[in-house]
Amino acid sequence: MSHSPGFPYLTVLVLLPAAGALVVALMAKAPRKALEVLGVAISLATLGFAIGVAVLFHTHTGGFQFVSNHDWAQALGIHWFVGVDGISLFLVLLSTVLFPIVLAGARTKNDPRSFIAWMLLLEAACIGSFISLDLILFFFFFELTLVPSYFIISGWGYAGRAYAAIKFFVYTFLGSAFLLVGILAVAFIHQHQTGVLTFSLPALEHTHFSGTTEVLLFCAFTAAFAVKAPLFPFHTWSPDAYSQAPTGGSMILAGVLAKIGTYGIIRFDLNLFPQASKDLAPVLLTLAVIGILYGAIVACAQRDMKRLIAYSSLAQIGFIALGTFAFTTQGLTGGVLLMVNHGLITAAIFLLIGWIYERRRTWQLSELRGLQTPAPVMAAVFTVVMMASIGLPGLNGFVSEFLILSGTFLVHRWWAVAATFGVVLAALYLLWAYQQGFHGTVDPVNAKTRDLDWTERLVIAPLIILIVFLGVYPKPVLDRITPSVNQLVARVEVSTHTHQPLVARYGTAGAEIAAKGQR
């Protein structure tokens, strides 16, 4: 709880897009262009504040920064309690980067006012989820994300949107019912032990649970997060939702909302229930590995580009879970980094697919062919993003993937070995998809496909730059994530009386000590 400047940056980060949503919603008569500019401006201003937070953020400390804690409903023990650490900082940045790109690049002609308003509200809810340190506050934002997402899918989606939206809503809603029960139970147990009713995460961390209770509570929390992420086998809403949502919806669903699930696991499961997390790790690791391989195998059979990316995301989320439940510095840091990287990569892919749809009115691979001939720039951009997703070193995906796998290998060798084969499969389905869509002789229908114009290039450029930059020089990000991860790993270690291999923390020096110990 180190450092909190006078200005309430984080509160502004939530209120600005929320207020923006309200303003846009009220501007009934404004022309479309003005609304679009306003939407982008508000989201850019939010990005500006987020960058401010990142610049002022103190490196090399693990605790929460920019903390502001105000009583809200004192009788109920609810606080406006927000703060960021290295784990949440980059998720906030990810959200604030993606929303302007959605608003600028994935516009809609049909009722833009509502679309922009819902998007801005969704941004507020996403940022709120990542910075909440009060469980009820978190739950509030967690639930709040559902409403705009539902309306965006059902209002601006494609042919199967009704089914997809309902499935998405009911599924996630059921998950969060468990979460609410879990949160209340934790708070009441804490109240029983200390006499204080609070939902503050740092306070609740000191609650003692009996073994079974902890496992049950862990399951309740994890149910909500596993659906949201989604983790295998709770994923079947996602191919429908991702494919039927409008481009911007898919970008945010897969890029940001999914991360609230994995973030929730790291932030709440690991902090509140370290023992249960550790005990149930083999189950989660197994689900993660199944997700990685199964997602990739099913992706190989997809002929629909958006569904293909949905299954590819399932595999990527599996990697995040794998790193998380390895409980090593590398694994967990890689997991957090992959949340950011996957957000950038999937958003870029969905944006590109959206642009292909705008031109060709389809994203079925059977109907696309030879697009590289008429649209070389689009093909080049697609290639870079695809290679990042495959895990080509030099691009961002590789760094996180390597950290996750090497961190997992230290403690759960065979899970890591199995997951490494996911690397081959990712190349298999993505290169196949690329070949179907972009290679080959172009037919007359596809030959007229327009290449990316300058606006589109400008919109996607930040994503490409970040994909390359984070692949070549991830140090600034890693230097901020690692201290918080170390703190979290240490917390789990103290609570469970275990420790990660010395090599994870101290490298060769650790390896030498470990080797001496064995002799």
Place this chain on the structure above:
Amino acid sequence: MVHAAFLMPLFPLVGFAVLLTLGRRIGDPWAGWIGTAAIAGAFVAACVTFAGLVGEPASTREFTQTFFTWIPVGGLQVKAALYIDPLSMTMCLFITGVSMLIHLYSIGYMKGDRDYSKFFVYLNLFVFSMLVLVLANNLLVTFVGWEGVGVCSYWLISYWFQSESNASAGKKAFIYNRIGDVGFLLAMFLIFSKAGSLDYSVIFAHKDLIGGGVATAAVLLLFLGACGKSAQIPLFNWLPDAMAGPTPVSALIHAATMVTAGVYLLCRVSPILQLSPDADWVIAIVGVSTAFVAMTIATSQQDIKKVLAFSTVSQIGYMILAVGCGAYTAAIFLMVCHAFYKGLLFLGAGSVIHGTEDEQDLKRLGALRKVLPWTFGTFIFGWLAISGIPPFSGFWSKGDVLDNVFAKSPVLWAIGLVTALGTAYYMTRLFYLTFYGKARWREPAPDRPAHHTPHESPWVMRIPLIVLAVLASVAGFIDLPVGGLDFFNTWLDPVFAGSLYNDHEHSLTVWALSVTDAAVAVLGLFIAWRIWRVRADRPEFEPRFLQRVWYWDDAYDAIFGRPGEALARFSATVIEGRIIDGAVNGVGSLVRVTSTKARRFQTGYVRNYALAIALGLALIIAFMVSRVWWS
């Protein structure tokens, strides 16, 4: 002067950046000249660094240049740094040199291509990646280069992407390499878990932390990576398909440089290899098997580039065999000589293809010696060198390998010798079918008309042929098997100290072996000359089994391909559709059926639920805001 080392990768990187942004505007031919100039710069930087390194005493010929920390997470600290020692220096010299020549050649070869500048974009990026691969000071940065050359290879194989088969060939290469990469990745995980670092110097200094069993596992995993990249059994069959790329690409990537990266990697980690005699045997046996199998296939291929591709596989098999025998210097020596003569042969083949308007079928060539005099004149040296005729480079370098193998195992040596016989045979077959016999290109074939008279290539393509012909002839003299004249051996001695077999051989044995090598080469030449000198149509010497590559692809398709597709379809339809999603929808409809009684409250429209949540949340917000206001 050694501090100029960073310029080696920098030049191609700048060339790549310039051509990527401006290449289309610069166009044909200046984009090609810029690309070539960038590599020439790298070559000069390599020469300068080399001069600096030679100036040092032999024991201190190594230094590290660190740029920045790439991945710092806890105990894993990976730096972007270059490591220059005699081994990486050797690699840099021949890589930049050969690349420069092939860039020059490409200016002519790619003339008039639709995406002329893009070709040089990829080629510059490739050279940059290759230099990163060999210069890295740790396994992970080596892996960066490793994957970088892999992706450039993918792009360049499928360069003419309009053809479905080219696109598939590129994809196949990438995926076979990825399978190998699993090995490379797992080896890194394993080494990090034991040694706590991926830096070569740290790993080698802490060999005791790795230990015998782990070392065997790590070496075999790295070897799997090497099998992918260097096209060895069981992952060799992507390389012949890779011939779909433009011929300069085949020369540069799929003969001279990238495909030998696996050999380099194993030599780089030779201190770990020495911990594991068991792994050495596996490597040696895979190497000799690949050399032999690929040789047999090369005797029966129709396509001039396919013959050379299998020849490359076979030659790399020799290098791997040398590594398995602990003869690292011999492996690198053969790699350098092979880069010269195989580069030459591919460029020569490219000149033939260029001159005959894309004819690659040996049975449609013939009698070209008169119309392509320069190509013919230079090709002779490549042919004699690879066949192992003294005093050309192949005789010395292959001889060096075989001498070492003899010291390890006479059985392996015998297989190697038979392979050498076959090598001389298939190269002579190719030589005669291309340059002698009847001018078969004059006759129209069922599927295409007769060719016009082929034309010799322009001078930008001839110069590289001439330079490489000279190098292929004389490169052997850098390491003569005579004390005092083994310059190359002395130069690499600080890297591979104490790992050479041939020190222990009696000089009489070495002489006897050399004479045997030469005799076998001449015999192979003679047999092929007898069979192929006049007639091109000899099906009895081209069994279908060999033409179909031992049915290797068909077997993989049956074992992995079709079952894999079936598994994917089954997962997508049955498991996903009926079981997992079926359960979800089942629960959904169950709820719908049982809740008909509560219809009045539950309208079944999610929209209403969503609105209810929104309303509820709005109320909560209002409540909270009011609390803040009044508190």
